[in-house]
Amino acid sequence: MAIASTGAGVPPFSTGREKVVTVLVSIGQESTAPGAEEEMRSLVSSAGGEVAASLSQHRPSPDPATFVGSGKVEEIRRAAAAAGAATLVFDHNLTPGQVSRLEEATGCKVIDRTELIMTIFADHARTAEAKLQIELAQLRYALPRLSGMWHHLSRLGGGIGTRGPGETQLEVDRRRARKRIAALEDRMKRIEERRVLRDERRRDIYRVVLTGYTNVGKSTLMNALCGAGVHVEDRLFATLDTTTRKLGDFPGGTVVLSDTVGFIDRLPEQLVASFRSTLAVVREADLLLLVGDLSSPWRLEQMESVRSTLDGLGAGSIPRITVWNKADLAGETPVEGLAVSALGGIGIDSLVRIIREARDSVLEWFDLRMESPGGAAVNWLFENCSVRSRTVLGGSTRIVAGAYRGRDAVRARMERESFPWHLEAIDGPPSGAMAETSGASDG
Ligand SMILES: Nc1nc2c(ncn2[C@@H]2O[C@H](COP(=O)(O)OP(=O)(O)O)[C@@H](O)[C@H]2O)c(=O)[nH]1
Ligand SMILES: [Mg+2]
Incomplete structure (x- = not known):
């Protein structure tokens, strides 16, 4: 995990099918979710790993220090050693302290459920927007954990600073992470605003x-x-x-x-x-x-x-x-x-x-008669309603349509016209396809 300071994602399973041991724990009254083990297997595999062994335990409450009890920690350590696995994946979320103590005790890299899912997301992000979103999520998850991450990273010798980050370095990094989060949030906001503008055009x-x-x-x-x-x-x-x-x-x-x-x-x-x-x-x-x-x-x-x-x-x-x-x-x-x-x-x-x-079924159907060819009003109806038929007879127009945003929206639009019109509510759409009629017959 190298998401701590820069968000530059190093997947936990870097080369080939890395062997991992999964740990599923049910707490208190909760029973392990049905299919949880199967799902862990798929998650690990989607992240590029392979489950070499799977352990489970029931506890009345999590151990504050190591999440599972000390006997279980030893069992996990032995299982990992026997399977040749250097990574443990927990199906729960762990505190930074629990992660570092578990790593200490087992000599393995420890990943929790959120980190695992985020890794898969990061791996699958293709567009700029998805990449922004996942980086933001990773930073938000990492920020309160930075001290734990530092411990994690310095002990694993992964990528960052050789001299072991002190508190000052940690503060610098927290500040950097917050700044980056603010910048990403800003960019996401602009993307969202653009989307709203684009959407409002089509009602x-x-x-x-x-x-x-x-x-x-x-x-x-x-x-x-x-x-x-x-x-x-x-x-x-x-x-x-x-x-x-x-x-x-x-x-x-x-x-x-x-x-x-x-x-x-x-x-x-x-x-x-x-x-x-x-x-x-x-x-x-x-x-x-x-x-x-x-x-x-x-x-x-x-x-x-x-x-x-x-x-x-x-x-x-x-x-x-x-x-x-x-x-x-x-x-x-x-x-x-x-x-x-x-x-x-x-x-x-x-x-x-x-x-x-x-x-x-959500459209409000109506039968509208206008003493006019309609002009702009007809254009508006075609844009804002599901028009089923239009009949033009002499100088008058009749439209049968369903309104997406209710009949009142149609009435409000028609109020703006100076020609006489009459709107009648009808129960449902007339059968048949869209009809355009003009000439002598008014159906
Ligand atoms: N047998 C079978 N497999 C399907 C069917 N629909 C999807 N799949 C398979 O299920 C997997 C996941 O499909 P995908 O569309 O990516 O699922 P998504 O994650 O919900 O979008 C793929 O391997 C598909 O080929 C189906 O109707 N029958
Ligand atoms: Mg899909």
Whole structure:
């Protein structure tokens, strides 16, 4: 770990498949999360390592000095030695003091859950924005731990200063880290402002966002729905950046689908904070597709973890559809939600139909008659509503449409016109595609 002072990421597993020993501890009433060991294995592998041995323990409370008890520390040391592993990965977060004492006692490098996940994120960051976000998260995590990090680094002889940093050096570094954090926050703020400006131009867009646990097949589903060419990999956190594409041809109005970073149980809070702008797309969605992996024995726990992350993001009240992917691998059908296979192309048409129905259900439909060709008002309606038909007869115009932002927004816009008009609320969209009629018949 060399994130302490500069954020220059040196992955914990530097060469090839480094052997590691994982340690899973359940505390007090909590039992080890189902699938936790399996998940640790995937996390380690996504970070470029390989689990040589896995140990677990239950404790009434963490040991303040070494997290696990002294007997367990000795057992871990022996297991690491026997397996030829020089790195320990804990499935919990540790204090800097615990890290240095564990390293002292075992002679191994010690990495906690947050560091592990951040390493994978850092490794997968491709765009400038993702790189900024991960560096910010790493610095935020490292700052309160700098003294521990210094201990860590000087003892491991990793990269920084040979003479062993004293308190003065530590202060210099804290100051440098804070300055860098402030600069990064500033740049992120500007990126966010630009995004808001860009978004406000288009009000007539219905936004659908793919969310779900990492590796359930969100990106594959994006490709199946939009032919998007999004990166797909059997790895945790292959996707960090948001990709947005237009979804098929919906009559009137645009529907876009976004693919974004996946969630994991106990997602580090520093990452959530730093990825705020990436995750804004989730908060601003009109509809969330909650994608789960139907073939995973942990699908319900994963879905629950996704739900609580969404609540934490302030996205708890957005309408959602549960989609169970990888139906081709699963022997059963889900109790609720739609089963699909993004890879096998199963259920994709049904999913598109459901999205369309969800979109149509939020529109407020109206039948508007104007004693005028309409001009600017008609342009506004086409931009801000899902227009299903336009009938022009002599000097009058009739438009049947669904309003994205409510009928009141339409009325408010029409108040600005000097010609007579009449707006009538209707229950739903007329069937059939967009119709343009002009001439003698007024349907
Ligand atoms: N068998 C099967 N595998 C799938 C399906 N959808 C995705 N996958 C695989 O699951 C892995 C993760 O997919 P990806 O789209 O990157 O998941 P994401 O992390 O949720 O975006 C990849 O190896 C995909 O090929 C599916 O419907 N069936
Ligand atoms: Mg993905």
